[in-house]
Amino acid sequence: MMVKLNAEGLIPVITQDAASHEVLTLAYMSKESIQKTLDEKQVWFYSRSRSKLWKKGESSGNEMNVKSIQADCDYDAILVQVEPTGPACHTGHISCFHNKIEDATISSSNEHNSSVIEELYATIQQRKKDMPSDSYTSKLFASGTDKIAQKVIEEAGETALAGVGKNKENTIGEISDLIYHLLVMMSNLDITPTDIWSELKNRSK
Known part of the structure; x- marks a missing residue:
């Protein structure tokens, strides 16, 4: 069964360390980036801000080698288990999910942060x-x-x-x-x- 893309032709993708099971990133893929990921066994995303495909690690060198790709029960999200070659986050953290939430303070989308x-x-x-x-x-x-x-x-x-x-x-x-x-x-x-x-x-x- 084919995965379900949203109105922008994209699907949310979670990457997870195949060894530690730590969640690394949340990004998006297009049909083309899914195919390149499958073909090359390297993670390719689609940048919504730049409107283009990009390979994880193409500038930092911190690539992600694909171990498995799975869709959720509704086929509208993808989990990619990977073997990372370095930190997943551009800040240098192993995972992008490193900010602890301690209260319910929410920033509006138009705020600079x-x-x-x-x-x-x-x-x-x-x-x-x-x-x-x-x-x-x-x-x-x-x-x-x-x-x-x-x-x-x-x-x-x-x-x-x-x-x-x-x-x-x-x-x-x-x-x-x-x-x-x-x-x-x-x-x-x-x-x-x-x-x-x-x-x-x-x-x-």
Whole structure:
């Protein structure tokens, strides 16, 4: 029996470590990505944000070797048991399901949240790994810790001056620049956004 795709031509897919049975990711597949996964025995997803097929691990190297593929009782969801070659989550965690929910606080879909920071951090991590010659981020890493720290100081000063000038648009831009350079410093010191969220949570008690 064929699986049932939704109105967008996609089906939700859960990946699970075949050895530990830990749930790793929740993503989507299209008809084409299902077929490529079956043919290549490597996990292929469909990116809704980029509207294209993508192979798990194509940029990070953290691929998923397929051990089995099963549909649920209604054929509208898929479970793929895999042998991962590295962390499944772009944050560096083994599983994407690492955020503990302790209350019923819900964010609306149009709110900006920590995932934006984590996505930017993941991109910075990839630049550090690949070190492309035309990347500003790579040049920062190559310049060393002192230079990165100097840039953080410069951006902090520019942010403060923009705030004093009471120009909201300029201040938003400077804060964004500061956050970016802070994330570069974090990556350079192997500090993750999760480390920061944990510390901030401790301070809110």
